[in-house]
Amino acid sequence: MINYEALFKISYGLYIVCSGNRDRGNGCISNTVFQVTSDPPRFATCCNKNNLTAEFIQNSGAFSVSILEQNASSEIIGKFGYKSGKEFDKMIGLQIHYGETGVPIVLDESISFLECKVVQTVDVGTHFMFIGELIQAEIIDGTKDSLTYQYYRHVKKGAAPKNAPTYIDKSKLKAESIDYLLKKYQCPACGYIYDEAVEAIKFDDLPDDWICPACGSEKSDFIEI
Numbered sequence: 342m343i344n345y346e347a348l349f350k351i352s353y354g355l356y357i358v359c360s361g362n363r364d365r366g367n368g369c370i371s372n373t374v375f376q377v378t379s380d381p382p383r384f385a386t387c388c389n390k391n392n393l394t395a396e397f398i399q400n401s402g403a404f405s406v407s408i409l410e411q412n413a414s415s416e417i418i419g420k421f422g423y424k425s426g427k428e429f430d431k432m433i434g435l436q437i438h439y440g441e442t443g444v445p446i447v448l449d450e451s452i453s454f455l456e457c458k459v460v461q462t463v464d465v466g467t468h469f470m471f472i473g474e475l476i477q478a479e480i481i482d483g484t485k486d487s488l489t490y491q492y493y494r495h496v497k498k499g500a501a502p503k504n505a506p507t508y509i510d511k512s513k514l515k516a517e518s519i520d521y522l523l524k525k526y527q528c529p530a531c532g533y534i535y536d537e538a539v540e541a542i543k544f545d546d547l548p549d550d551w552i553c554p555a556c557g558s559e560k561s562d563f564i565e566i
């Protein structure tokens with residue numbers, strides 16, 4: 342038996358993984374970045390094959406990782422985690438540093454960064470796992486804490502889209518209580534669901550300037566489902 346709730350107990354961080362070059366860079370939000378060896382220091386990240394970022398990592402053979410600060414905005418998570426660079430250039434308007442390999446590194450809302458050269462690519466099905474050797478690492482702001490996936494889920498009320506390896510279909514989760522008076526509202530931009538059964542506040546009682554915690558869309562855009 343698989344109790345999918347158990348998977349939510351695994352700890353992760355949240356990162357912007359980028360690749361490409363000065364002419365065209367791209368990146369996506371990832372919770373799957375982890376150190377796999379210490380000598381030499383190597384890091385792995387899992388990137389969905391449909392993400393533009395995966396194509397850029399394959400072409401350039403390098404990637405950067407920006408470690409997001411705890412208070413990272415829903416705008417930056419929405420831009421990198423719910424929209425694809427196939428539609429627009431995500432780098433416009435951001436503070437970008439170019440690494441030794443030429444990959445872009447997002448400095449906004451980040452506390453440190455890594456740059457890695459790909460040494461191995463593993464096809465794990467829906468995703469590629471890129472293993473990279475660390476060639477550069479730097480602190481951007483040593484005073485702040487990093488954003489964890491748990492903080493993002495529990496405090497920011499964020500979710501993960503289908504391309505995230507940790508995505509779990511709602512139907513697989515146990516319904517702890519069924520209350521037919523409680524409603525659900527969905528963000529049309531990113532699919533985020535505000536479920537009154539798990540929130541302390543009814544959707545109508547949220548302030549008018551409340552925005553989607555995942556992508557920053559306005560409350561008035563939400564649709565009852």
Ligand SMILES: Cc1cc2nc3c(=O)[nH]c(=O)nc-3n(C[C@H](O)[C@H](O)[C@H](O)COP(=O)(O)O)c2cc1C
Nearest residue numbers: 370372373388389392393394422424425426504505
């Ligand atoms: C919280 C969160 C975690 C995510 N983790 C991953 C991940 O580990 N790997 C992945 O491929 N996509 C992950 N995603 C999804 C990508 O960020 C998303 O599909 C993005 O729009 C891809 O952009 P791109 O096509 O420009 O590369 C995550 C998204 C969120 C919001």
